[in-house]
Amino acid sequence: MTSTAVGTNDATxxxxxxxxxxxxxxxGRRVVRGVDxxxxxxxxxxxxGPNGAGRSSTIETLAGLLPASGGTYTCDGAAxxxxxxxxxxxxxxxxxxxxxxxxxxxxxxDNLLAAAGATGRERDDRVLDAIRTFPELDAxxxxxxxxxxxxxxxxxxxxxALVCRPRYLVIDEMSHGLAPAIVARLLEVLRQVxxxxxxxxxxEQFANVALRLADRAxxxxxxxxxxxxxxxRYLDDPDLLHRLYLGLDAEPGGAGEPDEPAGDQKS
Numbered sequence: 001m002t003s004t005a006v007g008t009n010d011a012t013x014x015x016x017x018x019x020x021x022x023x024x025x026x027x028g029r030r031v032v033r034g035v036d037x038x039x040x041x042x043x044x045x046x047x048x049g050p051n052g053a054g055r056s057s058t059i060e061t062l063a064g065l066l067p068a069s070g071g072t073y074t075c076d077g078a079a080x081x082x083x084x085x086x087x088x089x090x091x092x093x094x095x096x097x098x099x100x101x102x103x104x105x106x107x108x109x110d111n112l113l114a115a116a117g118a119t120g121r122e123r124d125d126r127v128l129d130a131i132r133t134f135p136e137l138d139a140x141x142x143x144x145x146x147x148x149x150x151x152x153x154x155x156x157x158x159x160x161a162l163v164c165r166p167r168y169l170v171i172d173e174m175s176h177g178l179a180p181a182i183v184a185r186l187l188e189v190l191r192q193v194x195x196x197x198x199x200x201x202x203x204e205q206f207a208n209v210a211l212r213l214a215d216r217a218x219x220x221x222x223x224x225x226x227x228x229x230x231x232x233r234y235l236d237d238p239d240l241l242h243r244l245y246l247g248l249d250a251e252p253g254g255a256g257e258p259d260e261p262a263g264d265q266k267s
Contacts, residue, residue, distance in 0.1 A: 014041045014076045017093065017168045017199055022071035024057050030069070031057045033223040039168060039199040044190065046210035046231065047203045049220035050245040055203045056098065058220070059172045062201075063095035064088045075168060089117065094161035098173035098203075100153035104146030108137055108156055111145050115160035130159035133189060151182035158186065168199045175206060187213050211235050219244050 017039040024032035032054040039045050049055050060066040062073060064085035073081040075092050083091070103111050112127045131138050134155040140148060145156055154174065161169055169190075175183040190213060194200055204210035211217060211231040219227040219241065227244050234240055 014167060014197075016040045016043075016076065017201065018072075018074045019058075019062070020072045022058065022061065022073065023069040024054070024061050024066055025069045026057060026066070031223050032061070035071070035220070035223075035225050037201065037218060037225075039201050041167065041199050042194050042197045043216070044194050044200045044202060044214045046207075046214035046217040047201060047220065048207050048210065048217055048234075048241065052222075053220040053245075054223040055220055056172055059095065059097070059170055059201075059203055062088075062093065062170050063097065089164050089166070092167035093170060094164045094166035094168070095170040096157050096161050096172065096174065098176055100150055100157050100176075102145040102148075102153050102156050102160070105144060107142050107144055108148070109141040111156055112159055112163055116163040126163040126165065130163050133162060133192075134159050151178050151185075154178060154182070154186060158189065162193070166198060168201070169193065170201045172203045173205055174202070175204060175209060183209065207234070207241055221245060221247060 017037070019035060019037040022032055022035040022037075023030060035054070035058060037045070037047070037058075047055050047058070057066060061068050062080075064080075064083055064087070068081050071081065072079065075088075078091055080088050080091055080093065085095075088095075103114065106114065109127065112130050113123060116123045116126045118126060131141075136152065137155055137159065140152065145153060148156065158171075158174070161171075171190075174186055178186075187209070190200060190202070202210055202214060211234050214231045217229065217231050217234055218225055221244060226247075227240075
């Protein structure tokens with residue numbers, strides 16, 4: 001994979017993705033309460049929790065699809081809260097939503113072209129980089145996206161994010177409904193992407209999948225962050241997540257063990 005597919009800026013100039021005190025309301029009910037999150041350049045952070053914990057509402061808010069009721073959200077110091085989805089992408093944060101969301105009536109090539117956010121030669125180069133990342137799509141460029149398999153659609157959805165050349169990726173339930181071989185393929189791409197300095201926030205239904213990829217984990221329950229720490233903390237104590245999901249072992253403010261440097265934890 002060529003590095004130009006996923007961002008070309010020097011990560012040392014970036015301060016990270018930062019969320020502070022995020023509140024989100026849905027249907028007249030507060031579903032996210034005071035959430036704090038950080039993702040450093042090149043770091044992979046898993047956002048875990050049971051159904052109804054508020055993870056997807058958090059992701060949709062970071063994508064600009066849901067309004068926030070309070071808090072701050074910045075990318076390398078630039079305020080993003082309240083911006084439209086396309087403005088958030090231009091600022092450097094690309095979101096991959098759940099359920100392999102693509103433009104079903106457009107061809108694979110047109111899906112990538114529409115997402116590229118550029119014109120002329122630069123747009124063509126970005127699309128070519130995405131196809132190099134996912135050569136499985138090369139033979140299907142003229143097919144409408146709705147005719148692809150679920151795995152191919154997820155590759156296309158991730159390709160759409162990568163053609164933006166983001167500094168940060170936010171991904172919701174990437175493995176949903178996919179075969180293990182496809183999930184392994186996508187995880188390898190995320191490892192390569194993070195190695196170029198792109199930070200990744202990953203919501204994943206299978207905790208072990210996320211923890212074996214991520215440097216750190218943040219655990220939500222009932223709209224709150226209840227715990228955080230290095231991924232090894234949860235892998236070494238398999239019952240900890242279950243206790244947290246049940247509301248046990250939660251610590252005030254979501255405190256967990258002190259975070260270790262990202263480079264020390266990646267598998």
